[in-house]
Amino acid sequence: MSEGEQMRASFPEMARKQADHPDDSLVVDFGPDQPLRLDSGLDFAPLRIAYTTAGRLNADRSNAILVCHALTGDQHVTNVHPVTGRAGWWDVMVGPGRPIDTERFFVICPNVIGSCMGSSGPASTNPTTGRPYGLDFPVVTIADMVRAQAMLLDGLGIATLFAVIGGSMGGMLVQQWAAAYPSRVFSALCIASASRHSAQNIAFHEVGRQAIMADPDWHGGQYIEAGTRPTKGLAVARMAAHITYLSEGALQRKFGRNLQDRAARTFTFDADFQIESYLRHQGLSFVDRFDANSYLYVTRAMDYFDLASDHGGSLATAFRGTATRFCIASFTSDWLFPTSDSRQIVHALNAAGARVSFVEIDTDKGHDAFLLDIPELFDIVRGFIGAASRARGIA
Amino acid sequence: MSEGEQMRASFPEMARKQADHPDDSLVVDFGPDQPLRLDSGLDFAPLRIAYTTAGRLNADRSNAILVCHALTGDQHVTNVHPVTGRAGWWDVMVGPGRPIDTERFFVICPNVIGSCMGSSGPASTNPTTGRPYGLDFPVVTIADMVRAQAMLLDGLGIATLFAVIGGSMGGMLVQQWAAAYPSRVFSALCIASASRHSAQNIAFHEVGRQAIMADPDWHGGQYIEAGTRPTKGLAVARMAAHITYLSEGALQRKFGRNLQDRAARTFTFDADFQIESYLRHQGLSFVDRFDANSYLYVTRAMDYFDLASDHGGSLATAFRGTATRFCIASFTSDWLFPTSDSRQIVHALNAAGARVSFVEIDTDKGHDAFLLDIPELFDIVRGFIGAASRARGIA
Structure with a gap:
């Protein structure tokens, strides 16, 4: 100090x-x-x-x-x-x-x-x-x-x-x-x-990193200076990771194939299923509190371990x-x-x-x-x- | 006919x-x-x-x-x-x-x-x-x-x-x-x-769809007219899905934590691990043969089944x-x-x-x-x- x-x-x-x-x-x-x-x-x-x-x-x-x-x-x-x-x-x-x-x-x-x-x-x-x-x-x-x-x-x-x-x-x-x-x-x-x-865990992390780096708002990592944030890529990274944090059984028990507050399928790409809505929420709320570049660095540290x-x-x-x-x-x-x-x-x-x-x-x-x-x-x-x-x- | x-x-x-x-x-x-x-x-x-x-x-x-x-x-x-x-x-x-x-x-x-x-x-x-x-x-x-x-x-x-x-x-x-x-x-x-x-499978599909739709080259689905293709989003979708097609054991046996043709970690975000390189290749080769909107439609059909x-x-x-x-x-x-x-x-x-x-x-x-x-x-x-x-x- x-x-x-x-x-x-x-x-x-x-x-x-x-x-x-x-x-x-x-x-x-x-x-x-x-x-x-x-x-x-x-x-x-x-x-x-x-x-x-x-x-x-x-x-x-x-x-x-x-x-x-x-x-x-x-x-x-x-x-x-x-x-x-x-x-x-x-x-x-x-x-x-x-x-x-x-x-x-x-x-x-x-x-x-x-x-x-x-x-x-x-x-x-x-x-x-x-x-x-x-x-x-x-x-x-x-x-x-x-x-x-x-x-x-x-x-x-x-x-x-x-x-x-x-x-x-x-x-x-x-x-x-x-x-x-x-x-x-x-x-x-x-x-x-x-x-x-493990190889599978490295693979999931790599998907998340690629999602972030594919976002044009990432700007080669210099997004703060560019006045942007790669929120879409980071949200996708979080969604993919979030699935791995839960068990198949818990997902099935909690959400199953339950539809949202609708009687039937919408035949659109809206979030018909509760699991879709839940995942989107997980992605969107995460980007409010976490930095995309830090996601790259901390996942990399885990992969290297x-x-x-x-x-x-x-x-x-x-x-x-x-x-x-x-x-x-x-x-x-x-x-x-x-x-x-x-x-x-x-x-x-x-x-x-x-x-x-x-x-x-x-x-x-x-x-x-x-x-x-x-x-x-x-x-x-x-x-x-x-x-x-x-x-x-x-x- | x-x-x-x-x-x-x-x-x-x-x-x-x-x-x-x-x-x-x-x-x-x-x-x-x-x-x-x-x-x-x-x-x-x-x-x-x-x-x-x-x-x-x-x-x-x-x-x-x-x-x-x-x-x-x-x-x-x-x-x-x-x-x-x-x-x-x-x-x-x-x-x-x-x-x-x-x-x-x-x-x-x-x-x-x-x-x-x-x-x-x-x-x-x-x-x-x-x-x-x-x-x-x-x-x-x-x-x-x-x-x-x-x-x-x-x-x-x-x-x-x-x-x-x-x-x-x-x-x-x-x-x-x-x-x-x-x-x-x-x-x-x-x-x-x-x-x-299953709920987990719907979740993985939803990640893929969100990756595609997050790509600005998707243009609300009208990318052909825009003269673009959401290749980055589609590649991320494919990478995430590809992990689910393989078993953890096969990934570990095939790739494990093997590094690419390098003696050591690069301390960068390059594809250090063979599994990273393999996944990136899976994503990139897929976009040559598949249409991003079709990926939305066919995954949706499976989810609805x-x-x-x-x-x-x-x-x-x-x-x-x-x-x-x-x-x-x-x-x-x-x-x-x-x-x-x-x-x-x-x-x-x-x-x-x-x-x-x-x-x-x-x-x-x-x-x-x-x-x-x-x-x-x-x-x-x-x-x-x-x-x-x-x-x-x-x-």
Whole structure:
């Protein structure tokens, strides 16, 4: 934190235009003397990280929990979102008396770099040109995101995390944290995730990127200067991705072939079916809160993630000798990050001699279950944190 | 065939521009005195149907097999495709000595209405305006497609089909044929299909349609007049759909996380992974041979298909009293039209007292398996046709 103390966030550029609600984010800035070393070999500076906190850090700084958000998530884990005005994305999980209890723990949730809610990303101003980076922003990795978060924690004076917790991409960050900084992670909870992105998942991400880049309003990534936004392409990207977040069974149960408020088919290309209307809404509401270039960067980071490959092809090697306590959870109907992906992590942790528990939760809610009101998941998180806090000696 | 005899096809508008190979299609035209009654209530005329034949019709006209193509298929089932120059799409299945043996059977394959390879569709000229229909072409259904095919067969003097055969959307036409014209269908072979399109499948189609309609070169469907083509949107639609045609396992086995001909990640948005390059190629090559508006119309027809709903909610009712011999086949790794969809058809046929055999073929090739070299599928088709031809007394 060379360039001044931790401060209240000014709204990020994109959000400012539409924000109806106060932004509870804090930001820290790292100047050119503290560059972030990236996997691509570049040193990136200046670096800004936006984050939120909830709860209080205890006297011996042992009760910090880092929550890692997913692809299109952000730091607004438990507070009202400044753009949408909706409750925090993990409000059901994090808060007073919740499984991640902010009356006991100090929760920190940073916006990942490359994203668009205040941390450095493609919409940030490039100090060299005075204009938005666009595609001149460096391609970052999950390891880069974690390295930036470690800088934030250094700045906050938090040497050790009681827990690192996240689902989906957040679970990738959890694994990266445990592999890169084993001595800083007392416990790690990884939900609905994988140690490497599958070919099918890369394929779906590539469809989304092509949809964005096919939009003429994308302007080669320089749309902010052009005064446009590739909203149509971004909406299509979100629609395609959203299907993968749900299970076929849930879609069938929730929508089936139900028609909208009409007695019959219209014989047009209007949204006759409820599922069509629902998907269109998902696409349209997403573009209000997310930046298209950030979608490119964060999906790319997920596609690049392959923890075994970073450790000579052996996932067990990534965790060798760890003292971290792990919990791995998956959902039966998650076809984006199926249980087999979680089992692969568990097997590697077993091979590495790590302490690990694993649970597959029976639900038809698909990948998005990690964000939803799933009592079994709450019980598991509560139980894991309870046992770990006793082991850590946190009152 | 009021407006003249069956004739050699002139190339359809779009294909003409790029055709490097002779088009073996035939066409028939039906004039205003023979309109096609559509499910939407409209009477459509004039109507053109392009089709190909292979083999010879026998003396008592009892050896005709109707092959029904899938969403982006066409009439070029066994002959060289006039645009791509590639072998017919079911060349492995249909031909001399093949499972559908053109030395014994007379094979007819019409291009469905709404498509773009010569049959009436949105790229056809609207006689009222002298310009391409665009979105003024009526929305058609699977039942409309089948009714048009029945008109073609009437014109050819073929009262009864020895068999109706198709996969995917083609299997929908097979079921519709059997339900609408039971006395004209001696046997019916339905591969990798369903009696109604699922919510997830409608969702994927809707993503594709939105990708096309988001392309400014779509021009509200009047792109031919505008001198453009929404190739980027159509390519994205194809990419998204193509993922659903393959299995996760096949993608992982074929591509995994393999990089292109480079030692390492490029830290750009180029196609680093082979799966990205493959998908981009699928999208780009598709737009050379398919019309974007037709993609809207044919996907809509599939989405509207719900055979039970057309029969008071009971699929068994659709087949009640049928004398047709059925064979239903599915693939273990097909998640677009999973085996449960085929079982639903089988259960209805059982309830209707129909003669039906069912087989689930073990393969990791996903939905596209029906187009591929799957020996077990060939054996099943050969066996089913053999038994049916003995029952029908075809030498």
